[in-house]
Amino acid sequence: MVMQILHHGAVEGVTGSCHQLRLDSGVSILVDCGLFQGDEARGGAASDSLTIDFPLNGVAALVVTHVHIDHVGRLPWLIATGFRGPILCSEPSALLLPLVLEDAFRIGVSRDLGLLDRYLALIKARIVPIPYGRWHELPTGGDDRLRIRLQPAGHILGSAYVECDLKESSRKTRVLFSGDLGAPHAPLLPAPRPPYGADIVVLESTYGDRQHEDRRTRSQRLQQALERALRDKGVVLIPAFSIGRTQEILYEMEGIIHKASGRGRGAGELDWQRLNIVVDSPLAARFTQSYRQLKPFWDREAHRRLRQGRHPLTFEQLTTIDSHQAHQRLVAGLAREPEPLVVIAASGMCAGGRIVNYLKALLDNPTTDLLLIGYQARGTPGADIQRYGPKGGYVVLDGQRIDIRARITTLGGYSAHADQANLLGFIRRMCKRPSEVRLVHGDSRAKTVLKQELEPMVERVTIP
Known part of the structure; x- marks a missing residue:
């Protein structure tokens, strides 16, 4: 087995984000575990949209990029299926996540207050806040090495993109999961800055085919x-x-x-x-x-x-x-x-x-x-x-x-999402550009158009 990136959501649309990075030893992390919404929650592969239909053995942690429901909404079902690892997120997300999950639990699971309290206590005990810019090592149980670092993504307060450093035998790989990148000049939020570089980038493409108003x-x-x-x-x-x-x-x-x-009120104002x-x-x-x-x-x-x-x-x-x-x-x-x-x-x-x-x-x-x-x-x-x-x-x-x-x-x-120019700029401004970009979290047109724009600057652009 070699390092794998598996996608369990946000492949055919923009909801249900859930991705898995698995080392050749079998140890893995999940990046987000979100709810499917709209047409993506009906029919086809998402007909049973709450089911965790992938094995959890070897999953060492869940990394949350941000607390929107399409990125964390399946967390109750993940825990019910047997996930016992830590929930890693930024410091602001650590404060906001229990509020989101409390509301989702009341709407989608149960209004039983005793059950809700036990669930929230379990969630809060699992949350591990990670400061932006600081590497966090995860146990792999062997010689492989896996560490992650969160950087501000500018999408909502606490949002992050995830840098993953892997060392397997003599091979080193850096994989980046964008989560949802924000647009520059968003109120309250610093604009996202790309990292020095990465080998593989899993990139959202929500607005990959259009530009926003300024x-x-x-x-x-x-x-x-x-x-x-x-x-x-x-x-x-x-x-x-x-x-x-x-x-x-x-x-x-x-x-x-x-x-x-401040202008005062004159005639006709x-x-x-x-x-x-x-x-x-x-x-x-x-x-x-x-x-x-x-x-x-x-x-x-x-x-x-x-x-x-x-x-x-x-x-x-x-x-x-x-x-x-x-x-x-x-x-x-x-x-x-x-x-x-x-x-x-x-x-x-x-x-x-x-x-x-x-x-x-x-x-x-x-x-x-x-x-x-x-x-x-x-x-x-x-x-x-x-x-x-x-x-x-x-x-x-x-x-x-x-x-x-x-x-x-x-x-x-x-829109809290980066537009096409912002997404292209995120890749273009890396000093060491990735050899592969995988496009997720977008409809088919957005991904196709963004793929065409990225191909001149990246060796390989794929749509899972």
Whole structure:
């Protein structure tokens, strides 16, 4: 046997990330163990999408690149199947991971509080935080050597790409798993920097066939939506993942309101003090609080705002809704009489969660703005709204047909993923470029286009 890289998810799409690096001795590590979503959770190879359908013997550890559910959501089933190793992750991820897994357990496994407490205690006992940039050696039980190092990936707070150093007999190999790389200039996060080099790179390709808007353009388009809400007394709906996207959009809105309010209010200008922002997600509120605790990991721009006495994630016009009763009251009130309001709620692909109730109540209102700020996987309601909404179509939510009269806007610049230029730059800027790049975590077109762009600079580009 020789060193192998096996893929147990994110091969035919963008969810279910799970990869295995196995040494010739049989010792291996898993990199992520995520949930399949959308069409990838139905039919074909993913029909039993929660099953751990690969052997765990020899798996020494699970390495978590970041805590999004499509990278950690199968963890309960991994443990139930018999995984007993440590869970290695960055220091911010060590704080955030139990929150994600608690929510996933309540939704997908059981609401039994005793069972949940035992499960979380087991998870927390397994988590091993690793500082960025520090090598961590794993026992192999023989002469082989395996160590890993995490580096900031710029995707969400705590995200990392994984460098793996292998020494087998006289052969040395460095394998890099990108996880999800972030775009530069993302709010709160330092931009990812490529390493000196690697022999093999397993690279995500979510946006391998397209470019994002720049940050200035996306901020202007967000401000235009907020201004429309003030003028039309309409509601801006933003489906967002509870972790990462919610905090970044709050940070951006604080900047817009701070700048607009600082100009003063003259004749004909909008009254920005009338615009309130609601985060209708208990989980997002807990993540936002955790983000505040993790200020040492924020980027320089965010620390500049703090020194100016500003509070990017806790500003005056921000309200959080916790209870289901308060959520129902707000939805019913807005359905009767919309008001200038921004609502941020999960889920990011409109596939469940509280955003669905807002969509059912407000999608047929032309004063509503729906801002899609993240990737919409095939088969999700978000993808249907993105495709048919601008044409005046409809979407089916909870078995109910909802006509779409709201304004539908896709703000690609808010994607937490690197675009094609960023992915190419990550490889190009390595002093020692890899001999092989494996493309995962993308649809077939994204991978094919990115493969063509990479081939002139890399000896071998494969699509597993």
